[in-house]
Amino acid sequence: MSSFVVEMKGINKNFGEVCAVKNGHIQVEKGEIHALIGENGAGKSTMMKLLYGLFPHDAGDIWVSEKQIKNMTPKRAIDLGIGMVHQEFMLVNELTVLENILLGFEPKKGLTVDFATGRAQVQQFIDQYGLDIQMDKRIHQISVGEAQRVEIIKILSRGAEIIILDEPTAVLTPQEADGLFEILKKLKADGKSVIFISHKLDEVMKISDRISVMRQGAYIGTVQKTETNPAQLAQMMIGREVFLNIKKSEVNSGAKVLDVQDLWTSGEKEISKIRGISFEVHEGEILGIAGIDGNGQSELIEAITGLRKVEKGKVILAGEAITNLSVSNIRAKGMTHIPEDRNKRGLNRALTIWENIIATHIGDQAFSKNKVLSLQHSIDYANELAEQFDIRPRDVTMPTQSLSGGNAQKVVVAREVAMNGKLLVASQPTRGVDIGAIESIRSILEKVKEQGTGVLLVSADLEEILSLSDRIIVMFEGKISGTLTASEATDTKLGYLMMGGKTEEAAHA
Numbered sequence: 001m002s003s004f005v006v007e008m009k010g011i012n013k014n015f016g017e018v019c020a021v022k023n024g025h026i027q028v029e030k031g032e033i034h035a036l037i038g039e040n041g042a043g044k045s046t047m048m049k050l051l052y053g054l055f056p057h058d059a060g061d062i063w064v065s066e067k068q069i070k071n072m073t074p075k076r077a078i079d080l081g082i083g084m085v086h087q088e089f090m091l092v093n094e095l096t097v098l099e100n101i102l103l104g105f106e107p108k109k110g111l112t113v114d115f116a117t118g119r120a121q122v123q124q125f126i127d128q129y130g131l132d133i134q135m136d137k138r139i140h141q142i143s144v145g146e147a148q149r150v151e152i153i154k155i156l157s158r159g160a161e162i163i164i165l166d167e168p169t170a171v172l173t174p175q176e177a178d179g180l181f182e183i184l185k186k187l188k189a190d191g192k193s194v195i196f197i198s199h200k201l202d203e204v205m206k207i208s209d210r211i212s213v214m215r216q217g218a219y220i221g222t223v224q225k226t227e228t229n230p231a232q233l234a235q236m237m238i239g240r241e242v243f244l245n246i247k248k249s250e251v252n253s254g255a256k257v258l259d260v261q262d263l264w265t266s267g268e269k270e271i272s273k274i275r276g277i278s279f280e281v282h283e284g285e286i287l288g289i290a291g292i293d294g295n296g297q298s299e300l301i302e303a304i305t306g307l308r309k310v311e312k313g314k315v316i317l318a319g320e321a322i323t324n325l326s327v328s329n330i331r332a333k334g335m336t337h338i339p340e341d342r343n344k345r346g347l348n349r350a351l352t353i354w355e356n357i358i359a360t361h362i363g364d365q366a367f368s369k370n371k372v373l374s375l376q377h378s379i380d381y382a383n384e385l386a387e388q389f390d391i392r393p394r395d396v397t398m399p400t401q402s403l404s405g406g407n408a409q410k411v412v413v414a415r416e417v418a419m420n421g422k423l424l425v426a427s428q429p430t431r432g433v434d435i436g437a438i439e440s441i442r443s444i445l446e447k448v449k450e451q452g453t454g455v456l457l458v459s460a461d462l463e464e465i466l467s468l469s470d471r472i473i474v475m476f477e478g479k480i481s482g483t484l485t486a487s488e489a490t491d492t493k494l495g496y497l498m499m500g501g502k503t504e505e506a507a508h509a
């Protein structure tokens, strides 16, 4: 008999030809934070979906609180005290926060929903765990961080004792992630068990008690946090050493490829309105944009790429004004874009990998014969990119829906980079991808630059900004608070500018 709250042994799961998990294994103790790590497509989400009963497993045994469970279903899992916050949230946009939390589990007074009781119950969790949410807002009005807290309350209110979080920090700012960790610590102090999937090894080292590693569907091992380090974890995940510090090539910057002049736009929030921003990107240069999320970075990128109206000012691409042109017009003129939200803007999840890849080539001579799309040519092209960008599994006729999170991101990166534009706008290009893929996406961006394309890079990851950019601009409340060259930039100086400090003062920071 075991003393584990969750035990999964010898788990196998195939999806058709694809083997997602083979001999999967995990043992979770009561009151621990257990990290589950592994490359994109390693089978982490699948293991957890099997535990939650979202689909049946082909072989192996699952115990929950020392009871063997044969036919797990989500209903059964909830009854057993398991709650799961998925990689892609599952909230209903049109409903309020409170309605979402109660959905399907509404307290009733006779036949009607007893909202007063529901509200009081939810308030209790808010107070107990210090979760900052607004119950009467609709989902589309709240931030991603808040939506995640809503998901957490939702499962807590259903009695969850075992809490699965699938890459909860991929969509959070560093500040929001710290907030989430505080919540996790309180859950742990209350005796709840947390299974936490992440690609960020520094986070894993910060928050977890034990760490289990998977590679290509298989179980590799479990280590105590206090007895391991990021290098060992990376080695276990990938089977080789990883070098995130890529060698920056000399800037060979040429003509101005992007010229933004005194740009003004509206903002999602007051502090994210763009108020008079000017900067340039040259051929063969990576310009990084740093800043605490929500200081106008997203709005700036939307304005440049044609997704948000420019109220005042100019955007000039390779000498040609593109201010307020349509997205397709701007793309036709040579701007490519890896958007920050791959689900909203990057991919059509219902289409196959090849369809998503050639979506931007519809109408190209090379892809059609007598205006009819050449299927063979399209698939060949997609196969080539899948190979080059290591999209797994290597079957471009699969719907992108069935790809792991990180591989879906690779599809977007592949498509945009292969367009060979004059300017590549890369927003959070490595969000949700594993360290092996981060290494490869970063060296791809470096190559793009060497070929003479200008790159505008936005990343919430300071380390990424520092390791790739030739110059860095820092945004604060919709303005540029400072500009630094790669050689002068440091964590501290950037941090100082990100809080609204001035460049001259940052020099002494």
Ligand SMILES: Nc1ncnc2c1ncn2[C@@H]1O[C@H](COP(=O)(O)OP(=O)(O)OP(=O)(O)O)[C@@H](O)[C@H]1O
Residues within 6 Å of the ligand: 015, 018, 019, 020, 038, 039, 040, 041, 042, 043, 044, 045, 046, 047, 392, 393, 402, 403, 404, 405, 406, 407, 432, 434
């Ligand atoms: N519904 C599905 N249909 C077909 N294949 C699937 C399905 N779900 C997952 N797979 C495949 O199973 C493998 C494991 O996927 P899984 O989502 O578990 O990976 P992961 O470790 O969570 O990766 P990531 O870090 O990228 O999210 C992948 O090859 C994936 O393409």
Ligand SMILES: [Mg+2]
Residues within 6 Å of the ligand: 044, 045, 046, 087, 166, 404, 405
């Ligand atoms: Mg996953």
